[in-house]
Amino acid sequence: xxxxxxxxxxDFTPDEISLVLETADAMKEVLSRPIRKVPPLRGKTVxxxxxxxxxxxxxxxxxxxxxxxxxVVNISASTSSVxxxxxxxxxxxxxxxxxxxxxxxxxxxxxxxYLVAQHLAGSVINAGDGWHAHPTQALLDxxxxxxxxxxxxxxxxxxxxxxxxxRVARSNIWGFTKMGARVTLCGPPTLLPVMGRNGGxxxxxxxxxxxxxxxxxxxxxVVMGLRIQKERQEGGLLPSLREYVQLFQLTADRIALAKxxxxxxxxxxxxxxxxxxxxxAYCTQSVIEEQVANGVAVRMALLYLLAGHRGGRV
Amino acid sequence: xxxxxxxxxxxxxALVRVAHEIIERNHGVQDVVLVGLRTRGxxxxxxxxxxLADLETTTVPLGELDITLYRDDLDVHSLQPVVRxxxxxxxxxxxxxxxxxxxxxxxxxxxxxxxxxMDFGRPQSIQLAVLxxxxxxxxxxxxxxxxxxxxxxxxxxxxxxxxxxxxCDEVVITKPDEEx
Numbered sequence: 001x002x003x004x005x006x007x008x009x010x011d012f013t014p015d016e017i018s019l020v021l022e023t024a025d026a027m028k029e030v031l032s033r034p035i036r037k038v039p040p041l042r043g044k045t046v047x048x049x050x051x052x053x054x055x056x057x058x059x060x061x062x063x064x065x066x067x068x069x070x071x072v073v074n075i076s077a078s079t080s081s082v083x084x085x086x087x088x089x090x091x092x093x094x095x096x097x098x099x100x101x102x103x104x105x106x107x108x109x110x111x112x113x114y115l116v117a118q119h120l121a122g123s124v125i126n127a128g129d130g131w132h133a134h135p136t137q138a139l140l141d142x143x144x145x146x147x148x149x150x151x152x153x154x155x156x157x158x159x160x161x162x163x164x165x166x167r168v169a170r171s172n173i174w175g176f177t178k179m180g181a182r183v184t185l186c187g188p189p190t191l192l193p194v195m196g197r198n199g200g201x202x203x204x205x206x207x208x209x210x211x212x213x214x215x216x217x218x219x220x221x222v223v224m225g226l227r228i229q230k231e232r233q234e235g236g237l238l239p240s241l242r243e244y245v246q247l248f249q250l251t252a253d254r255i256a257l258a259k260x261x262x263x264x265x266x267x268x269x270x271x272x273x274x275x276x277x278x279x280x281a282y283c284t285q286s287v288i289e290e291q292v293a294n295g296v297a298v299r300m301a302l303l304y305l306l307a308g309h310r311g312g313r314v
Numbered sequence: 315x316x317x318x319x320x321x322x323x324x325x326x327x328a329l330v331r332v333a334h335e336i337i338e339r340n341h342g343v344q345d346v347v348l349v350g351l352r353t354r355g356x357x358x359x360x361x362x363x364x365x366l367a368d369l370e371t372t373t374v375p376l377g378e379l380d381i382t383l384y385r386d387d388l389d390v391h392s393l394q395p396v397v398r399x400x401x402x403x404x405x406x407x408x409x410x411x412x413x414x415x416x417x418x419x420x421x422x423x424x425x426x427x428x429x430x431x432m433d434f435g436r437p438q439s440i441q442l443a444v445l446x447x448x449x450x451x452x453x454x455x456x457x458x459x460x461x462x463x464x465x466x467x468x469x470x471x472x473x474x475x476x477x478x479x480x481x482c483d484e485v486v487i488t489k490p491d492e493e494x
Binding site: 039 | 380382383384388394396397398399400401405429430433434435
């Protein structure tokens, strides 16, 4: 893979996405071995720097790097010198001087990883920036769909929830449309971005927008729920969580409108009882736990592919 | 076009002889596991498994090993080699593993394969079967079973063609300015 960084999927070609998914197959096999470790990143330092809270993504990246024999440093900003006012760029420069070869960064400001990538000679992986992008989540979502349904092209993928504030939705829109699927967005109009409502234009991928959950889910191959934050209600974007639940919650009878065997997905963490009913979260069609497991394999694939870039001195 | 040094018949005879040697050296095929190195080691291992099954009326387990993640030259390649699947269907602990590859050259692929195999258990022994040994070892690695020894110079290229992958069985030597 001929790139220094993974910041979003908007500049990935379908071939690059396929390469990541195929490499993730091999990494998944490594995870099934008695010794789940291989040596390609031996002697490399991977620094994981999170300015926002996370369980899955942080641990997933740490395990992925360790499985490739890298040395891992896991930093959360709240316990670093960021609390003394150290800037992002200074933090990056310090970590580079300490020997960071690859940085994995999550930040609440959209675009922060792009700034990091400019200042770091090594590779940068965006683990989520503001509302903007979460490319590794989209890749593991696509990997899960491909594993379960065989291929992505031609599928109907419906994403339900707070699309406006969702970096997961944005990266999934890029990824799934590049691989030939059709994405439908569904949610309250206050939580759907303007672009989505007007359809695709120019370079932005074309998506369908549907405010009626029953139409949005009809014949869907994949149903993806997004977390509804309680703060949205306080900010006036939702009249009440109860109304959201009544109109948009993923319930068993709504899921039944999708194709038989359709996948139920969620990036986690879930608010069971709000965007998704508990029985749906744990039903046989739910692949939510597999998404998490696949995340390690996909992140291993990315780290391996990036380390080989430009004489990565592995 | 290169020079053909083994014909289809030569390849078959070499494999039959290697199969006999494996049985002789190991006093049968008890606890023997064949592991083919991707890519062309895999069909060779499969053919050996069939030959062993015919001769000893026993099924010998067959594995496929991709060594890309264990290579020592990952930073040298401008084009990154694609990682393919490894499939080792049995535990290797206590087994006599026979690694199978098409060409033995510097020995670095075998070194990578040994590192990989050690992560799958503790074999009783690891033996090496190759169709062609072309010399120029850079590591202290030696084959146990050889189809044919072919002295080469470093600028030559030895290509094994197998029906399963290339449509025909043969071994060809080419010089750098020739095309295959």
